[in-house]
Amino acid sequence: QLNPDYYDKLCPEALSAIKKVVEEAVAREPRMGASLLRLHFHDCFVNGCDGSILLDDTPTFTGEKTAAPNKNSARGFEVVDQIKAAADAACGAGVVSCADILAVAAHDSVVALGGRPYNLQVGRRDALTASKAAANNDIPRPTFNFAALLSNFQSHGLGLKDLVLLSGGHTVGLARCTNFRSRVYNETANLDASLAASARAVCPPAGGDDNLAPLDSTSTAFDAAYFRGLMKNRGLLHSDQQLYKGDGSGGDRYVKYYGENGEAFWKDFGVSMVRMGNMGPLTGGNGQIRNNCRKVNS
Numbered sequence: 124q125l126n127p128d129y130y131d132k133l134c135p136e137a138l139s140a141i142k143k144v145v146e147e148a149v150a151r152e153p154r155m156g157a158s159l160l161r162l163h164f165h166d167c168f169v170n171g172c173d174g175s176i177l178l179d180d181t182p183t184f185t186g187e188k189t190a191a192p193n194k195n196s197a198r199g200f201e202v203v204d205q206i207k208a209a210a211d212a213a214c215g216a217g218v219v220s221c222a223d224i225l226a227v228a229a230h231d232s233v234v235a236l237g238g239r240p241y242n243l244q245v246g247r248r249d250a251l252t253a254s255k256a257a258a259n260n261d262i263p264r265p266t267f268n269f270a271a272l273l274s275n276f277q278s279h280g281l282g283l284k285d286l287v288l289l290s291g292g293h294t295v296g297l298a299r300c301t302n303f304r305s306r307v308y309n310e311t312a313n314l315d316a317s318l319a320a321s322a323r324a325v326c327p328p329a330g331g332d333d334n335l336a337p338l339d340s341t342s343t344a345f346d347a348a349y350f351r352g353l354m355k356n357r358g359l360l361h362s363d364q365q366l367y368k369g370d371g372s373g374g375d376r377y378v379k380y381y382g383e384n385g386e387a388f389w390k391d392f393g394v395s396m397v398r399m400g401n402m403g404p405l406t407g408g409n410g411q412i413r414n415n416c417r418k419v420n421s
């Protein structure tokens with residue numbers, strides 16, 4: 124039921140209002156585009172794209188912000204609040220959902236960082252609850268091997284091609300030392316020596332857990348360098364490099380294809396984003412349009 128025209132009659136200014144705030148935020152800090160893209164992913168993979176990740180903890184449920192994949196990691200919540208304020212100023216309260224804000228912000232972030240527009244779908248409604256346990260269970264971990272990554276994506280109705288393309292989201296943004304330490308100290312196979320050296324320089328064997336390193340060589344540009352990096356064993360996360368082993372198995376053929384075809388990456392990334400964005404949306408009489416993305420309407 125999602126469609127590209129959902130807001131055309133309800134509030135023709137909705138999408139442009141969101142885009143303006145995203146563009147300003149990304150101009151201030153390019154990494155914010157990466158952070159907003161990731162919020163949509165972490166929303167969709169936990170009970171569908173329903174804005175659940177935005178809910179703060181309450182007495183009745185513990186939310187997703189403190190789940191392991193998000194804690195000290197997920198960011199951009201203040202920008203989401205700014206977008207919500209701009210959308211409600213343009214459209215009135217009760218029109219633009221927080222779930223759609225995440226989907227639109229992800230799209231506009233990709234474009235602001237040099238990617239291409241895609242057939243963005245809207246019309247989602249917001250969840251009434253959130254689940255820390257589900258976030259811990261359903262979001263893939265950087266320690267996963269290829270089989271675990273693929274089975275996680277399959278459990279979300281996505282396939283190998285989606286796994287490789289959407290992991291291409293790591294063409295932008297940064298990771299914390301705690302998420303790549305074991306790779307750069309312990310892995311011997313499929314790890315480029317110069318990447319290991321530069322990553323060790325920011326990530327000591329103990330301490331410095333929150334020190335940051337770029338996920339690819341062009342971490343503010345939405346390009347195909349991520350895939351070319353994998354082909355040189357320069358994936359920062361264990362899970363990244365699991366997509367390319369160089370023996371023709373697993374994701375190898377897709378990594379090679381998209382590394383060599385930047386235009387195809389932009390186009391097919393958009394197709395996979397639409398597929399991800401269609402996961403379990405609340406529509407019709409389900410859920411609500413939150414007035415504050417951080418809490419359910421009282």
Ligand code: HEM
Binds near residue numbers: 154160198266290296
């Ligand atoms: C395939 C399984 C995936 C795993 C295991 C994974 C894991 C991670 C980890 C560990 C980080 C660093 C977080 C930190 O250190 O605080 C990260 C960052 C990021 N991820 Fe993923 N991710 C996956 C898929 C995706 C997908 C599908 C997208 C979006 C389409 C995405 C977008 C991002 C972005 C943009 C960042 C950087 C965020 C920032 O700089 O604020 N990831 N991911």
Ligand SMILES: [Ca+2]
Binds near residue numbers: 166167168175176
């Ligand atoms: Ca969700």
Ligand SMILES: [Ca+2]
Binds near residue numbers: 342343347
């Ligand atoms: Ca890049």
